[in-house]
Amino acid sequence: MTETNGDIAIDLKDVTYQIGDRTILNGITFTIRRGEIMCIIGLSGSGKTSLLHCIGALDHVTKGEIWIDGTQIVGMNEKQLNLVREKMGMVFQYAALFDSLTVFENVAFGIRRRRNLPEDEIRRLVTEKLALSAVPGTESLLPAQLSGGMSKRVGLARALAMEPGILLYDEPTSGLDPVVATVIDDLIVDMREKLKVTSVVVSHNIQSVFRTADSVAMIHEGKLIAVGTVDEIKNSENPIVQQFIQGKAEGPIELTRR
Numbered sequence: 001m002t003e004t005n006g007d008i009a010i011d012l013k014d015v016t017y018q019i020g021d022r023t024i025l026n027g028i029t030f031t032i033r034r035g036e037i038m039c040i041i042g043l044s045g046s047g048k049t050s051l052l053h054c055i056g057a058l059d060h061v062t063k064g065e066i067w068i069d070g071t072q073i074v075g076m077n078e079k080q081l082n083l084v085r086e087k088m089g090m091v092f093q094y095a096a097l098f099d100s101l102t103v104f105e106n107v108a109f110g111i112r113r114r115r116n117l118p119e120d121e122i123r124r125l126v127t128e129k130l131a132l133s134a135v136p137g138t139e140s141l142l143p144a145q146l147s148g149g150m151s152k153r154v155g156l157a158r159a160l161a162m163e164p165g166i167l168l169y170d171e172p173t174s175g176l177d178p179v180v181a182t183v184i185d186d187l188i189v190d191m192r193e194k195l196k197v198t199s200v201v202v203s204h205n206i207q208s209v210f211r212t213a214d215s216v217a218m219i220h221e222g223k224l225i226a227v228g229t230v231d232e233i234k235n236s237e238n239p240i241v242q243q244f245i246q247g248k249a250e251g252p253i254e255l256t257r258r
């Protein structure tokens with residue numbers, strides 16, 4: 001079950017995901033190269049989060065193949081999937097921190113559960129990940145004491161804790177003002193530079209996408225309608241893509257953005 005192309009971090013082949021008789025994702029095929037920032041765009045409800053969850057092995061696809069680091073994960077059992085999940089850090093749309101735990105314990109949570117490390121090593125890892133995420137020294141704070149932007153950064157630190165090769169971000173800038181959103185965008189690029197991680201970023205913030213992406217995939221009603229570099233997407237002849245990136249209310253699709 002392995003492939004030899006070392007340049008490819010994630011390979012999706014005909015990925016189809018159904019819930020009951022609803023088809024959420026339909027025949028999605030594309031490749032994400034190692035070290036690249038791939039942004040997934042599309043309207044609300046188009047299937048972006050579902051796609052991210054399928055890549056992250058949180059949802060189980062109905063049909064198709066998902067290759068992570070040269071290993072096909074569709075059909076794996078839970079024990080095998082847990083090993084694959086450890087390669088991927090997930091930054092959720094709403095920071096999803098545990099309210100009653102300090103920042104330190106939130107970031108240490110996955111390490112404590114999955115690795116048997118001495119306390120001083122856990123402390124070292126947490127301090128390092130908080131610094132990388134530009135929220136150093138926040139260990140003793142509770143989530144309620146953090147601003148929206150800080151919560152997202154602590155969420156990133158938690159995703160980094162297991163030192164994953166792949167980072168999956170769901171709407172990392174949603175709900176943030178434009179200045180703070182730019183800080184998060186810069187951090188996403190920073191992670192790629194410093195850690196050489198592969199990043200998949202779900203976003204409907206087209207400015208963020210153009211600032212950060214190496215490639216872009218657009219999902220529309222569960223189907224992949226465009227994939228390519230930022231320039232290729234900007235020059236796409238697909239009217240749905242053009243309407244989305246220009247943010248026009250009038251066009252072939254009803255633009256409902258949050």
Ligand SMILES: Nc1ncnc2c1ncn2[C@@H]1O[C@H](COP(=O)(O)OP(=O)(O)O)[C@@H](O)[C@H]1O
Pocket residue numbers: 019022024042043044045046047048049050051
């Ligand atoms: N657990 C679920 N049960 C039924 N429908 C779902 C479920 N999760 C998502 N969906 C549906 O799948 C579609 C895609 O959802 P989602 O992946 O969250 O889209 P996006 O992240 O692009 O907003 C939506 O129509 C949504 O209502």
Ligand SMILES: [Mg+2]
Pocket residue numbers: 048049050
């Ligand atoms: Mg979503």
